[in-house]
Amino acid sequence: MDRHLECGEFLFDAPVVFSAAHLPTGVRFVWDDSHQARVGVMPRAGGEVRWFEVAPSLVGHTLNAYEDGTDVVVDIVRHPEGFDIRGFGGSRPTLDRWRVDLAAGKVRKDRLDDRIREFPRVNSRCAGRPYRYGYAAAVELYAPPTGPGDPRPDTGFSSALLKHDLVRGTAEAHEFGRLGAVGEGVFVPAELPVAEDDGYVMAYVHDPEHGAADLVILSAQDFTGEPVACIHLPVRVPLGLHGNWVPGDPWGPRP
Template identity: 45%
Template sequence: MSNMFLEGLFAPVTEEITAHDLPVTGTIPPELSGRYLRIGPNPLGSEDASTYHWFGGEGMVHGVRIRDGRAEWYRNRWVRSRDVAAKLGEEWPGGPAVENFDLAPNTHVRGHAGRTFALVEGGFRPYELTYDLDTVGACDFDGTLPGGYSAHSMRDPATGDLHAIAYFFGWEYVQHIVLNAAGRVTRTVNIPVEDGPMIHDLALTERYVVIYDLPVTFSMERAEAGVSVPYAWNDAHPARVGLLPRNGTAEQVRWFEIDPCWVFHTLNAHEDGDRVVIDLVKYPKLMVGGHLAGPTPVLDRWTLDTTSGKVLQETLDDTPQEFPRIDERLTGQRHRYGYTVTSSDFFGSGRAGEALEKHDYLTGRRERHDLPGGCGVGEAVFIPTAPDAAEDDGYLMAFAHDPGRSATDLVILSAQDFTARPLATVHLPVRVPIGFHGSWVPDTV
């Protein structure tokens, strides 16, 4: 039996490498100093194609170090969970992993409080990494994290706090977690929910944390069948969106009923008087009959009217797209620009991203940047040219497959000249499998 997530551009790589002084076409902007990091599933050892689920593969982080206009190194490293360390014949680095519930994070990697964290959801703990991407160990943020964490968190630009929503099938609630700028949990709120919903992302505004309670929930049937990700579409679970006041209690969450759908990723949210406006990628359904995705993901805008209690759900762009990002200095505020990955057949063709798109929410204009070969581009991360630069005055970084070399490039685009050739293309010596999320971690943070 074949499994597209073990084949083609998704196929795992089998070696960890370190390469120095990478070749570059074009010119890397000299003000860039830091690491571009990206993570994804990279199963270690033979996998049963009939049962393997992309979300469950052991995480491997990939990184490119940039300084003084040079690409100094590329590294790829498995995150050393207990199981990964055992498979590699190494001693587990240790740390406060939940006993008998440990996974090598595979979904997001980011810098915070001068440290580097690999992240996953579903009740698992983060893992801390060194600057060079070696594993420090499982992490509970210096003893302040009561349970698992989330793959996604949103940084409040005003405070430096990270906000996240964590879930676990054994809880009768989901948990809002605030991680302060020093890397310690300062607040947790348990919000009761039914059926054990999967919650991949959240949204943040000036006054609210936005919670998605949608019809993909824990499935005991799938768990008993040994499925590694035992969640499925649940027609009996109502779809709703909650507004938790930033410093509020669970009793203060206000819920808004919406049409059944699924959301992996938020682009951004902001407040407009008594309305909360959320831009996101919506799936009509997800994880039906054991399949990962449902119908085409589209770019939506949801407007929650806190006066009337009504919700307006509208599709802004029905082009298939995913992995939305913004200039994160505007998280929770009104934004003009957003960046997504587009594909004619997400998760169905084995190609994943075919091009990058830029959306101008003021004019409605959409621009498309096609990569050579037309396939295999991942999520694009925005980096401003300077801390006080205007929105869209910056660069976009993404991994893109080069079919001519059967390897991967790190492309650096000008956000303001989006359709032009990349400013720089860093040529990696190997293929990076299609994966999930990443970050630019500047050396100044």
């Protein structure tokens, strides 16, 4: 039987620290090689946090986590050692799995996918439970091309949304082209879903030629197919904006 995660919370302690000395230069955080990276597991029922050492890295965002026997599985977007925290320059965040063995007191690391990505999402009904599918934005992190005249060389990366099948170990990519810049893809279940991926993935895609964003809706089960809908917005949605979609008016009727 699936159960909600009972360990409570994860705490990521990274070698990225606040630096008052760098404030005059406009930098608040720096990489500290002397700081040991750790992941902490906090029991839901209370008690001591257990800390486990991991390789130097920064966890950008967590895709999901669940219990597997005496192990806790944590799927994360991991920024590697030594990247420039001031502007994320040169960062190549990958999708990794940390399997925290609570009995042996150690962490096993596995690479799930080495494509650059951020903003991982899962069907929220699977949060804290074993799951199969995950979604992420595959982009040149925070540095998308600005338009057709962008002088930067073509790096070979396109803006895309990824759908990971973690059971088969495969991934599908819905490409938006080098000139597009896609944000976080949020999964929205169908009204009466019959499968974990029965639903839609919604994301803002910046169109530099028009200086505005499109709201693109994909079928999660036909991920590489044509969008179900593409809504042209009259404004630019800032890159990196992410959060949750709320059906209807969350504030209720107004006077």
